[in-house]
Amino acid sequence: MSFSGLQTLVEALRALPGIGPKSAQRIAYHLLQSDRIGALRLGKALVYAAEQMKNCTRCNTFTEVGICETCLDPDRDATLLCIVETPVDQNRVEQTLTFKGFYFVLMGHLSPLDGVGPDEIYFEQLIRRATDGVVKEVVLATSFTNEGEATAYYLTQVLKSRGLEVSRLARGVPVGAELEYVDPETIARAVLDRRVL
Amino acid sequence: MSFSGLQTLVEALRALPGIGPKSAQRIAYHLLQSDRIGALRLGKALVYAAEQMKNCTRCNTFTEVGICETCLDPDRDATLLCIVETPVDQNRVEQTLTFKGFYFVLMGHLSPLDGVGPDEIYFEQLIRRATDGVVKEVVLATSFTNEGEATAYYLTQVLKSRGLEVSRLARGVPVGAELEYVDPETIARAVLDRRVL
Numbered sequence: 001m002s003f004s005g006l007q008t009l010v011e012a013l014r015a016l017p018g019i020g021p022k023s024a025q026r027i028a029y030h031l032l033q034s035d036r037i038g039a040l041r042l043g044k045a046l047v048y049a050a051e052q053m054k055n056c057t058r059c060n061t062f063t064e065v066g067i068c069e070t071c072l073d074p075d076r077d078a079t080l081l082c083i084v085e086t087p088v089d090q091n092r093v094e095q096t097l098t099f100k101g102f103y104f105v106l107m108g109h110l111s112p113l114d115g116v117g118p119d120e121i122y123f124e125q126l127i128r129r130a131t132d133g134v135v136k137e138v139v140l141a142t143s144f145t146n147e148g149e150a151t152a153y154y155l156t157q158v159l160k161s162r163g164l165e166v167s168r169l170a171r172g173v174p175v176g177a178e179l180e181y182v183d184p185e186t187i188a189r190a191v192l193d194r195r196v197l
Numbered sequence: 198m199s200f201s202g203l204q205t206l207v208e209a210l211r212a213l214p215g216i217g218p219k220s221a222q223r224i225a226y227h228l229l230q231s232d233r234i235g236a237l238r239l240g241k242a243l244v245y246a247a248e249q250m251k252n253c254t255r256c257n258t259f260t261e262v263g264i265c266e267t268c269l270d271p272d273r274d275a276t277l278l279c280i281v282e283t284p285v286d287q288n289r290v291e292q293t294l295t296f297k298g299f300y301f302v303l304m305g306h307l308s309p310l311d312g313v314g315p316d317e318i319y320f321e322q323l324i325r326r327a328t329d330g331v332v333k334e335v336v337l338a339t340s341f342t343n344e345g346e347a348t349a350y351y352l353t354q355v356l357k358s359r360g361l362e363v364s365r366l367a368r369g370v371p372v373g374a375e376l377e378y379v380d381p382e383t384i385a386r387a388v389l390d391r392r393v394l
Contacts, residue, residue: 004261005242005245005246005249005250005261006246006250006259006284008242008245008246009239009242009243009245009246011242012235012238012239012241012242012243013239013242015228015232015235015236015238015239016213016224016228016239017223017224017227025285026214027213027214028246029259029283029284029285029304030214031212031213031243031246031247032246032247032250032259033304033305035212036247037247038209038212039212039243039246039247040243040244040247040248041209041212042206042209042210042212042213042240042243043239043240043241043242043243043244043245043246043247044209044240044244045202045205045206045208045209045210045240046206046209046228046236046237046239046240046243047237047240047241047244048202048205048206048240049202049203049205049206049225049228049229049236049240050228050229050233050234050236050237050240051237052202053202053203053229062203062226062229064201064202086226087203087226088222088223088226107226107230108230
């Protein structure tokens with residue numbers, strides 16, 4: 001059988017996280033049999049992104065130019081720097097319209113067991129960015145998972161020692177939640193962090 | 198944010214079966230952050246396959262040329278035609294080294310509820326291929342699922358009415374199986390189809 005193009009595709013599909021040899025074969029046949037247009041569009045998007053996407057030299061997010069649009073926005077408050085794990089998280093914060101400063105994207109979180117140390121979350125670049133003399137407050141918006149908390153703890157130590165004010169997103173009961181269905185840890189945190197009215 | 202290349206990629210990833218918007222985003226970031234080489238390889242493989250892969254004009258499998266290697270093999274028995282659902286199934290049969298005839302790949306099975314009728318499994322092309330005057334026996338190697346069985350049944354009727362001999366892969370106890378762990382339906386079939394020694 002003259003399967004070279006197909007075989008190459010099946011093997012290349014293994015680059016997708018969680019796709020084993022059988023799924024790769026099924027996906028390849030599905031695309032070729034039922035969605036050539038989708039396959040072509042995906043192929044071109046991958047080639048373009050893999051060749052063109054760079055990391056913003058200021059905030060480290062993915063961008064096709066040297067410095068991303070957000071970092072070039074003159075209307076932002078340069079004394080505020082929000083640290084997020086991923087560009088998705090940055091979007092989430094941005095959508096709330098509550099933060100008017102700049103961002104730094106770690107592209108991950110500390111996870112020593114997976115070999116992710118400070119170098120892998122662009123620690124040096126973050127320190128350079130945060131100590132530019134303009135930034136006053138760093139808002140830690142890493143996730144409230146074990147890894148996100150550990151990352152926030154580590155960054156707090158380092159950034160405070162450089163004389164920066166460090167804050168963390170508030171923890172508490174989610175908006176719209178019925179107390180009955182909120183887990184005890186979250187309620188405990190909400191009690192401890194209760195606000196005086 | 199200047200997210201155009203990334204946004205395009207995230208949307209294009211939705212062409213993959215079972216990938217929703219969140220998975221698409223995660224996959225895009227994973228590839229850009231950790232596997233540019235894999236992303237580029239996959240992109241090129243997709244573009245190549247989508248543009249170059251055709252269906253063999255004789256057996257209907259995917260090929261980059263007009264007629265696939267298998268169909269051009271002069272050492273095969275042209276009186277035997279094996280019908281399979283997918284190129285993967287064809288490989289499985291081929292690997293056993295027990296079949297020396299040619300193949301026809303349906304690229305699916307009858308499934309009226311999913312809108313898959315005879316046209317979608319290349320029925321006309323199959324009939325032309327099977328009634329070339331040389332083929333004598335058609336071996337039905339569709340799966341032993343409900344859809345595969347229904348497809349085999351339908352094809353049996355049509356092919357027999359054209360004067361062809363039609364056979365089906367034997368059903369029975371799998372090689373290496375302990376009877377204790379074989380399902381009753383399979384044992385029932387093995388009893389009914391028992392071979393005189």
